[in-house]
């Protein structure tokens with residue numbers, strides 16, 4: 001079996017030495033990079049997906065001290081691209097080089113390097129050395145594949161896919177990226193956050209003994225809604241209101257809660273073998289809310305029997321928490337408060353967040369582009385990005401079906417929920433009924449196997 005559990009445990013353990021301060025497989029194969037030819041040159045960057053995160057990520061990339069220039073932009077929609085361009089040009093940020101260059105002076109995107117539509121990514125990537133992939137996750141496998149094929153250095157946001165077929169595409173491309181020594185950073189930014197790096201090193205050093213249980217949460221009010229507008233095709237509507245459609249978003253267990261689940265995978269140095277759970281839509285009702293649930297409660301089981309209790313909820317007016325806890329045989333870690341406790345609850349160690357915490361969104365760009373500029377190869381985050389994304393998809397399959405879902409079966413299922421083609425007039429797999437409502441998974445009735 002191509003992606004058997006055994007194979008990825010072996011792969012993970014290869015990276016274990018590098019695990020402490022870096023993503024799961026980073027630095028597994030350090031050395032001279034495909035980017036060596038870029039040393040001394042201006043790094044030309046293409047931004048693919050010019051929304052909120054894309055705007056933040058490009059400003060962060062341009063804020064590094066590296067000689068990097070934005071040369072091309074791609075978005076499905078012209079208005080989103082134009083807004084992003086304006087935001088970057090109006091930004092007052094300066095880079096961290098000795099010259100403190102304003103980031104807008106590092107932009108050189110003429111009108112004919114602004115590309116719009118589903119194929120825009122190909123045109124923009126062709127003009128660049130390095131790419132930033134910040135569309136919604138449904139497109140990531142295709143964009144990552146193309147970037148790897150072209151030999152680009154890559155920053156890509158999480159999640160990296162929304163279904164098992166997409167995960168397999170990312171894993172296959174990740175293998176090629178490693179062979180080509182292309183640096184790949186995935187925006188699971190806790191791996192680039194000082195408190196997490198410090199606490200995780202202590203976990204790996206055995207300070208809390210063996211991790212035998214874990215909990216994680218992403219409970220809050222939820223996110224934006226983009227109501228349907230007259231004249232939109234079904235594809236355009238789903239693209240604009242993308243959070244609520246699984247082929248493009250993956251549900252909030254994948255789109256947001258992946259951050260927390262990934263931290264536990266990092267601590268366990270592996271991935272669950274099965275998941276079981278419950279979930280539904282208690283308040284997220286009505287035609288603006290597509291098909292996703294508003295809560296998922298999942299027990300993820302690791303090979304050694306460790307249970308991760310995971311909760312994510314988007315329900316206004318309920319208690320909020322975004323955090324991860326580990327329970328070990330000798331103590332506990334509370335990541336949000338950055339503390340290590342003994343088993344009686346006494347604080348044994350506290351990371352000083354006030355003086356030592358960093359902005360991990362900036363650090364991931366500082367480290368990546370410095371590595372690329374030096375012609376080195378240090379970052380191979382794609383595989384862990386794919387497996388942590390798959391963990392979240394496993395959870396979704398468990399809550400949607402109400403069944404126990406086995407990792408091996410799910411990741412090799414070939415389940416593909418994407419439309420058969422990406423075009424404004426595409427026949428969408430998920431359609432609203434006469435009242436504008438979409439079919440929603442029903443535990444006990446929804447089946448995968």
Ligand SMILES: NC(=O)c1ccc[n+]([C@@H]2O[C@H](COP(=O)([O-])OP(=O)(O)OC[C@H]3O[C@@H](n4cnc5c(N)ncnc54)[C@H](O)[C@@H]3O)[C@@H](O)[C@H]2O)c1
Pocket residue numbers: 048049050051052053054074075076077080081117118120121134135136137139157158159187188189239255
């Ligand atoms: N790491 C983090 O903490 C963090 C925070 C926010 C968002 N994100 C991730 O960043 C990604 C983008 O989220 P966002 O909040 O910026 O969403 P957004 O809607 O603000 O931006 C997405 C942009 O991608 C464009 N787009 C969609 N399909 C495209 C395609 N096929 N080709 C080109 N452009 C396309 C959209 O038009 C939009 O401009 C998501 O994967 C999200 O999970 C990560």
